[in-house]
Amino acid sequence: MPTRTALITGITGQDGSYLAEFLLGKGYEVHGIVRRSSQIASTTRIDHLYQDPHESNRKLYLHHGDITDAGFMVNLIRDVQPQEIYNLAAQSHVRVSFDLPDYTANVTGLGTIRLLEAVRASGIDTRLYQAGSSELFGTIEPPQDENTPFHPRSPYGVAKAFAHWSTVNYRESYDLFAVNGIAFNHESPRRGETFVTRKITRAVARIHAGLEQFVYLGNVDAVRDWGYAPEYVTAFWHMLQADEPRDYILATGVPATVRDFAEVAFRHVGLDWREHVQIDKRYERPAEVPALTGDPSRIKAGLGWEATTKWDDLARLMVDADIASLQAGNDLRSTP
Numbered sequence: 001m002p003t004r005t006a007l008i009t010g011i012t013g014q015d016g017s018y019l020a021e022f023l024l025g026k027g028y029e030v031h032g033i034v035r036r037s038s039q040i041a042s043t044t045r046i047d048h049l050y051q052d053p054h055e056s057n058r059k060l061y062l063h064h065g066d067i068t069d070a071g072f073m074v075n076l077i078r079d080v081q082p083q084e085i086y087n088l089a090a091q092s093h094v095r096v097s098f099d100l101p102d103y104t105a106n107v108t109g110l111g112t113i114r115l116l117e118a119v120r121a122s123g124i125d126t127r128l129y130q131a132g133s134s135e136l137f138g139t140i141e142p143p144q145d146e147n148t149p150f151h152p153r154s155p156y157g158v159a160k161a162f163a164h165w166s167t168v169n170y171r172e173s174y175d176l177f178a179v180n181g182i183a184f185n186h187e188s189p190r191r192g193e194t195f196v197t198r199k200i201t202r203a204v205a206r207i208h209a210g211l212e213q214f215v216y217l218g219n220v221d222a223v224r225d226w227g228y229a230p231e232y233v234t235a236f237w238h239m240l241q242a243d244e245p246r247d248y249i250l251a252t253g254v255p256a257t258v259r260d261f262a263e264v265a266f267r268h269v270g271l272d273w274r275e276h277v278q279i280d281k282r283y284e285r286p287a288e289v290p291a292l293t294g295d296p297s298r299i300k301a302g303l304g305w306e307a308t309t310k311w312d313d314l315a316r317l318m319v320d321a322d323i324a325s326l327q328a329g330n331d332l333r334s335t336p
């Protein structure tokens with residue numbers, strides 16, 4: 001069978017790194033976009049996959065570029081001719097999007113339409129996965145499914161709504177195999193350090209080691225449906241192998257509060273969360289999304305995909321990983 005070629009935008013992120021591993025394991029030739037930076041620190045999640053350009057039988061190709069550059073996107077897609085495209089690139093932090101609304105709209109919203117236009121302009125036969133978000137649902141009460149209306153509550157959510165409908169529109173207008181995965185929160189030891197789960201598990205590791213005493217959080221009543229990222233990237237792939245292009249909810253279906261997550265994470269090392277969590281209003285948002293819990297029935301019935309790791313096991317595995325990381329000499333100090 002000829003080698004299949006995939007392009008991943010956002011390959012240096014949490015999901016991109018797991019997806020690259022998964023596709024390389026399946027024998028794909030994988031191309032990824034890496035943003036130019038003054039340091040190479042942004043590639044730490046994929047450094048173990050790196051292949052020198054002089055190696056023979058190379059399977060991973062990294063391209064300096066940016067989803068805000070339309071010309072670059074057109075040229076790259078024309079040159080690489082991928083059979084599958086995974087659009088994971090985004091300014092993905094909800095709280096940050098309130099401070100950077102214009103930038104977030106440009107990257108997270110317009111980035112998607114640049115990619116869709118680049119596919120159309122290149123005229124290649126390809127399939128496209130768009131990384132959608134449960135943030136689309138905002139204040140609509142759980143459980144949320146594929147028919148739940150949208151009410152985004154942040155510049156990030158609004159940008160993802162634009163990206164969602166752009167993907168649907170290109171599918172309907174140009175017969176493109178383009179699909180939205182409406183993913184609920186998914187985490188891992190590679191999760192960005194300022195998302196709440198990783199912020200908690202890093203703090204647990206440092207507090208357990210006696211390096212600090214408190215972690216400062218915002219709204220601990222928020223409910224989320226937390227799954228395990230390496231499982232979610234397999235759903236992205238299944239969606240592009242389907243007979244028909246269809247949008248799906250990706251979720252565990254199990255709710256938990258931020259407080260629940262903190263309680264389990266601290267208890268895993270024998271600590272009481274109430275003695276180590278302090279509330280700091282600076283981490284609250286101008287508009288909160290109070291409760292997200294997905295109904296993953298459609299993807300289970302249609303593609304046989306199911307999230308197996310639930311939030312409490314996830315909390316424990318993330319704590320274990322951060323303790324191991326600290327013991328290996330990483331600092332894990334809190335970040336802004």
Ligand code: NAP
Nearest residue numbers: 010012013014015066067088089090092131133183185186
């Ligand atoms: P992430 O860790 O924040 O990774 C985002 C990726 O996008 C990084 O590779 C980042 O590059 C890249 N990126 C940012 N701006 C870019 C630009 N202008 N041009 C090119 N690349 C750019 O996010 P994630 O958790 O892996 O999530 C992947 C996707 O799924 C995102 O679209 C996110 O919004 C969406 N999503 C995530 C979740 C979740 O719970 N994880 C849930 C729903 C939807 P740098 O490494 O250089 O920053």
Ligand code: G4F
Nearest residue numbers: 092094133134135184185194195196197217218219222283
């Ligand atoms: O971990 P979070 O920052 O993730 P959030 O806002 O749910 O967004 C993540 O999931 C979305 C899918 O629903 C993705 F689309 C998005 O890209 C991202 O991956 O916050 C989770 C909850 C929020 O309700 C927040 O208000 O935790 C609450 N929270 C409480 N204290 C905190 C904190 N969040 C952060 N980041 N930091 C805190 O100190």
